[in-house]
Amino acid sequence: MSRPGIRRIVVIAVVLLGLCGIAFAAIAYRPAIARVTRPDxxxxxxxxxxxxxxxxxxxxxxxxxxxxxxxxxxxxxxxxxxxxxxxxxxxxxxxxxxxxxxxxxxxxxxxxxxxxxxxxxxxxxxxxxxxxxxxxxxxxxxxxxxxxxxxxxxxxxxxxxxxxxxxxxxxxxxxxxxFDPQPVVADPRQSAAWNRGRYIGETLAHCTACHSPRGLLQQEKRGDRAYDGGWSGGWYAPPINARSPAVRAWTVERLDAYFRTGLSTAHAAAAGPMGPVTYNLARAEPADVRAMATYYAWQMRAAPAARAEPRLPDRRALAGQRHPEGARLYDGACAVCHEPGAAMMVAGRPALPLGTPLHEANPRDTIQVILKGLKPPVAPRGPYMPAFADALDDRQVAEIVAYLQARHGTGPAWPDLETDVAAARKEGE
Ligand code: HEC
Ligand code: HEC
Ligand code: HEC
Structure with a gap:
């Protein structure tokens, strides 16, 4: 190509780039809004x-x-x-x-x-x-x-x-x-409580921010992927739709109790990043919290547990044979609270296999609860579990998790537990 020809192409490219820059600046530009004196x-x-x-x-x-x-x-x-x-x-x-x-x-x-x-x-x-x-x-x-x-x-x-x-x-x-905000339009076929619950849950309470999967640029997946499970601070926020892995139905009553007290006696306590969510909901208007329970029970109406709660296995002997070290560590560190007949169980706390973590698609929440423990979610007193991050090494935590899943789990065995324990230590809060 002749030199003037190349020069022309370069000039056109520079002009186009400049125009793109100007167009982008025009899209990105937002004016400042004048300062006011602080309102009385x-x-x-x-x-x-x-x-x-x-x-x-x-x-x-x-x-x-x-x-x-x-x-x-x-x-x-x-x-x-x-x-x-x-x-x-x-x-x-x-x-x-x-x-x-x-x-x-x-x-x-x-x-x-x-x-x-x-x-x-x-x-x-x-x-x-x-x-x-x-x-x-x-x-x-x-x-x-x-x-x-x-x-x-x-x-x-x-x-x-x-x-x-x-x-x-x-x-x-x-x-x-x-960013394509859609107004929440009331659905006249549903009750006032359902509509109120949806409005709060989808807007202010931003429940999908943790409970929906995200794409490469951190955008939330929507449509039929909404509430399919996501990640937050190194914890897994499980699906809360028809794909909920819970083994007990999430009814309006149970959700209401979970949101207001941080504990569903039919499931477990709110651990990790869900703890602060319940801390705040416990202090909100009870009618609004109940409305959210109404909406989210509806979201999970087609989940397996909503149709029939399974009989939960307790393969204690078999799990002990497969994971003897996990069984020994569990008996030493965990059984005092979690084994049937322990004081905490007798006081009416949910049994370990009723909680969703052991039935999730990945071991992350089970691992995090063991590493970080559980602070009473909503009040100074309440469900409490000590953290074992310093007392147990990665292999020991992996052994206990393998033992618990073999004993109580309802899904396929989790692979690479030790790797995930190491990752959970780094990512978790
Ligand atoms: C999940 C975390 C999160 C929650 C929940 C949250 N915020 Fe924020 N907010 C942030 C972060 C992070 C920033 C700063 C963003 C940035 O630097 O670009 C911010 C910025 C803001 C700002 C702009 C302040 C400034 O100086 O630019 C306002 C106003 C605000 N938040 C109000 C609220 C209100 C009101 C609520 C509750 C209804 C709320 N935020 C809940 C994380 C949050
Ligand atoms: C900051 C992240 C975050 C936000 C926001 C959040 N969640 Fe969660 N949620 C989690 C995590 C993590 C878990 C798993 C905790 C555990 O295993 O104890 C969880 C657990 C739950 C569970 C228990 C599920 C089960 O089967 O055990 C329900 C129900 C739930 N969330 C509903 C909600 C609703 C409704 C909202 C909106 C008000 C919400 N969450 C907002 C992170 C979050
Ligand atoms: C001081 C008592 C205590 C000890 C010791 C303890 N836990 Fe917990 N754990 C709790 C409480 C309280 C909860 C919250 C749920 C509840 O009330 O059942 C919980 C919740 C859990 C959960 C998540 C919720 C569920 O039900 O699925 C897992 C998993 C768990 N514990 C495993 C362990 C393991 C493994 C050990 C030993 C390394 C252990 N815990 C030691 C008190 C304890």
């Missing part, structure tokens, strides 16, 4: 503030906006993603470091579109993909609630993202691909 907390109607408090609990806001040992809504809680660590922001009404200078419009835009007051795009680790469906009045109630919290001056640690993902305008591309 006394101007908010106490009824609106109380409504916002309930919504904040249903929305689990504090889980990501409070660091370990820190104060509520001050932020600093690390959220680990495959692309880096993102810290929850300070959402107290401090004007310099929190959202004190945000107008209602700026707050609404953040909740609905994932855009900060200054116009920068926010990471979807902040579940605005769900909050986009929250009704106007509810967003305003949340604003009133947050604006009447104590203002705390504090800057959370800076995010640590894999380059170039620290460059926020790139998030506009992610939104273009995956």
């Amino acid at each position: 907390p006394r101007q908010f109607d106490p009824a609106l503030v109380a409504r916002g408090a309930n919504l904040a609990r249903l929305g689990n806001c504090v889980s990501c906006h409070q660091a370990a040992g820190g104060r509520p809504y001050v932020g600093g809680y690390p959220i680990k993603t495959p692309f880096g660590t993102i810290y929850g922001s300070n959402i107290t009404p401090d004007s310099a470091t929190g959202i004190g200078s945000w107008s209602p419009a700026a707050f609404r835009r953040a909740m609905r579109e994932g855009v900060g007051r200054d116009g920068s795009h926010l990471y979807p680790a902040f579940p605005y993909t769900h909050y986009a469906g929250v009704a106007d009045g509810d967003v305003d109630a949340l604003y009133a609630f947050l604006m009447t919290r104590p203002a705390v001056r504090a800057v959370p640690p800076a995010n640590r993202m894999i380059p170039p993902l620290g460059f926020r305008p790139l998030l506009a591309g992610w939104k273009l691909l995956f």
